[in-house]
Amino acid sequence: MRIYGVTGWKNAGKTGLMERLVAEISGRGFTVSTVKHAHHSFDVDHKGRDSYRHRAAGAHEVLLASHHRVALMQELRGAPEPPLSELLGRLTPVDLVLVEGYKRERHPKVEAFRAEPGNELIAPRDDTIRAVASDTPLQLDRPVFDLDDTRRIADFILAEVGL
Template sequence: MRVYGVTGWKNAGKTGLMERLVAEITPRGFTVSTLKHAHHNVDVDQPGTDSYRHRVAGASEVLLASGQRVAIMQELRGAPEPSLDALLARLSPVDLVLIEGFKREAHPKVEAYRAVAGNPLMAPENATIRAVASDTPLDVAVPVFDLNDTAGIADFILHEVGL
């Protein structure tokens, strides 16, 4: 599978860009999956549901299946967080996996950047960042796209991964 990342500091526009990229790339006939890293304790299940009760009772994994979707929840129970490679290996094959976060991993990335967030640009210090999607003009050694130029960013990513 081909992988490409969207990275940036908090409030840089990563999630919105990810959402727009999926919506832009899938109608072009490519299958896309996403992988997002969270720094906080996250729970996709709701207290009181049967699947939640299974996990709280001690299940290592709970697979929830319906006619619309399948969800697998795995409890780490003190085990280390899985590596990016281990997480990617769990995904079904697709044309492209877009990865949000994982800024220190070796895959190629586009940095989302909003000047108003007040954070430094990562691209000058991170060789895995191949382009920047920004809300302001920048003078950097990589291509700079308007943060809202979803089609242009998608074209760039697809070219980079050979699709």
């Protein structure tokens, strides 16, 4: 599977860009999956639901299935967070996996950048960032796209991964 990342600081526009890229690339007929890194605790289940009760009772894995979707929840219960490479291995093969976050991993990435939060660019110090998608003009040693130019960013990523 080919992987490509979208990275950047908080409020840089990563999730919006990811959403638009998934729609654009899958709209071109490619299969796309995503991996999103969270720096905080999260829950995809709700207290009181049967599956939540299974996990709360101590289940290591809970698989929830219907005719619309399948969700597999795994509790780490003190084990270390699995590395990205292991998580990618759990996915069903697709044409492209878009990865949000995982700044320190070595896969190629586009940095989402907005001037407003006042964060500095990551790209000048990170050679895995192959382009920047920005809401402000920038002079860099790599391509800079308008943050909202999803079509051109998708073209760039697809060319980079050979699709």
